[in-house]
Amino acid sequence: MKLVLATSNKGKVKEIKALCEDFEVIPYSELMDEFEIVEDGSSFKENALIKARAVFKALNSDDVIVMADDSGISVDVLDGKPGIYSARHAGKNANDKDNLYKLIQDIKDKNVLSSPAHYTAAIAIVTKKGEYTVHGWMYGTAISEAVGEGGFGYDPLFIPLGYDKTLGELDNEIKKKLSHRAKALELAKIVLQTV
Template sequence: MKLVLATSNKGKVREIKALCEDFEVVPYSELIDEFEIVEDGDDFKENALIKARAVFKALNDKDVIVLADDSGISVDILGGEPGIYSARYAGADATDKDNLYKLIDALKTKGVESSPAHYTAAIAIVTKEGEYSVHGWMYGNAINRAIGEGGFGYDPMFVPLGYDKTLGELDDETKKSISHRAKALSLAKVILQTF
């Protein structure tokens, strides 16, 4: 079954491919030209649905299944920032590193070494049958430095509950078993298997 991802984020594509081995996973940019999708929803679920709907419509193929993920980190001491703005926290053209170091600086400005934080992943699925969405969460602490080269995004500054290493230090198998995206995808797979 072909699953089209409404993302061109290489980190997300790699992670979703690894977690959905039963499906032929294809980023939409391999089928049509990339285009700008305005994510103006109020929460992760809304933004995931906006992306999935836009790609489903653009592909103009009723038999395709489009999956979109909207995810990010929310840090308690910062009032839940960056939240839905995680991917563009340091500006519209920010890199993962720009965002990471802006968040590290925000913690340093607050004068703390760490703060409780959590990752949220909302996954939307759009098909001719209808629209579906699921969520996954991972709790832990955001720290005011980057440790480890693994993962992407904010992984080097996030220590999951029950661990003493950042996601940037943990191996892929461990991350697959605890990540917010893995939890959301396991729920999404239940929906996908009904098609």
């Protein structure tokens, strides 16, 4: 079954391909030119649906299933920020490193070394039969320094609950079990098997 991802984020594509081995997973950018999708929803769920609907409509085919994920980190000491703005925390054209160091600075500005935090992943699936959404969460601590070279995004500042290393230090097998996206994808697989 062809599963089209409404993302061109290489880190997400790689992670989803590894977790959805039963499907032929293709980023939409391999089927058409990339286009801007305005994510103006007020929640992870709304933004995931906006992306999946836009790509499904643009593909104009009944034979595809489009999946989109919207995810981010919410830090308690920052009143849940950056939340849905995680991908553009340091500005519209910011990259992963810019966002990471901006969040570290924000935590330092609160005069703390760490704060409880959590990741949310919302996955939207759009098919000719309907629309579905699932969620996954990962809880832990955001620290005010970057530790570890692995992963992407905010991984080097996040220590999952029950661990003493950041996601940037933990190996991929452990991360697969803990990941908010992995948890959401497990639920998404159940939906995919029924559609």
